[in-house]
Amino acid sequence: MCNHEVVAVIPVYNEEDTIEETVNNLRKIDLINKIVVINDGSTDNTEEVVKNLEVFLINLEKNHGKGYAIKTALRNLQYDYIIFVDGDLGKTSKYIEELIYPVIQGSADATVAKFKPATRKGGFGLVKNLAKYGVYIYCGKKITSSLSGQRVYSKAVIDKINYIPNNFGIEIAMTIGTLRHGFKLQEIDVGMTHRESGRNLSGFIHRGRQFLDISKTLLMLMYRG
Numbered sequence: 001m002c003n004h005e006v007v008a009v010i011p012v013y014n015e016e017d018t019i020e021e022t023v024n025n026l027r028k029i030d031l032i033n034k035i036v037v038i039n040d041g042s043t044d045n046t047e048e049v050v051k052n053l054e055v056f057l058i059n060l061e062k063n064h065g066k067g068y069a070i071k072t073a074l075r076n077l078q079y080d081y082i083i084f085v086d087g088d089l090g091k092t093s094k095y096i097e098e099l100i101y102p103v104i105q106g107s108a109d110a111t112v113a114k115f116k117p118a119t120r121k122g123g124f125g126l127v128k129n130l131a132k133y134g135v136y137i138y139c140g141k142k143i144t145s146s147l148s149g150q151r152v153y154s155k156a157v158i159d160k161i162n163y164i165p166n167n168f169g170i171e172i173a174m175t176i177g178t179l180r181h182g183f184k185l186q187e188i189d190v191g192m193t194h195r196e197s198g199r200n201l202s203g204f205i206h207r208g209r210q211f212l213d214i215s216k217t218l219l220m221l222m223y224r225g
Contacts, residue, residue: 004080006100008085009085010026010038013039016042023050034056035055038058040069043063065167080154081103085149085150089193096113096152102186108186112187127207134214135175135176138221139180143175144187147210148171157178161177168213169213169216169218
């Protein structure tokens with residue numbers, strides 16, 4: 001057992017179908033002391049589902065963006081190690097345990113989940129390549145999972161990251177912030193699965209928003225340490 005405060009944070013927006021299974025499988029991890037769900041202005045039944053799960057709930061009245069939700073959690077929590085988990089992992093959220101040990105044991109300062117290749121065709125790789133080469137340009141490191149939302153950080157790393165945008169640029173900002181300060185970020189192969197966007201209108205709109213948010217974040221990072 002770990003003697004430190006290990007907190008799992010789950011930012012969610014309209015995840016009424018998956019959040020219960022995600023939380024219940026996180027509960028199987030003895031290392032986690034507290035589970036916190038940030039409901040980012042969901043318009044479905046997510047809030048009511050979470051209220052019945054006996055976890056700590058931070059409820060935002062309107063949707064602000066993933067980065068905003070996570071920053072809200074960081075301002076309101078005490079922790080030694082913090083875990084970020086997407087709400088749509090379902091039963092595969094239990095594999096986050098594989099990311100916790102390297103950080104607690106000191107072989108890494110932060111870890112990020114490396115998923116297996118997608119089972120369906122999505123976009124054309126523009127978003128992933130933008131993130132991958134953005135990290136390389138800023139930090140000289142080849143990180144293939146810089147967009148993954150499944151992460152574990154020591155508090156020492158979080159305290160040094162001085163820019164977290166409100167939107168989908170959060171993962172790229174936190175990746176670059178970690179590496180810029182000389183911390184060791186380790187990618188961990190996992191058996192996780194989550195919702196995949198396809199080559200349809202909603203999928204292209206989602207990836208378009210990601211591309212714009214990441215582009216803006218990379219520009220902002222030019223002026224920040």
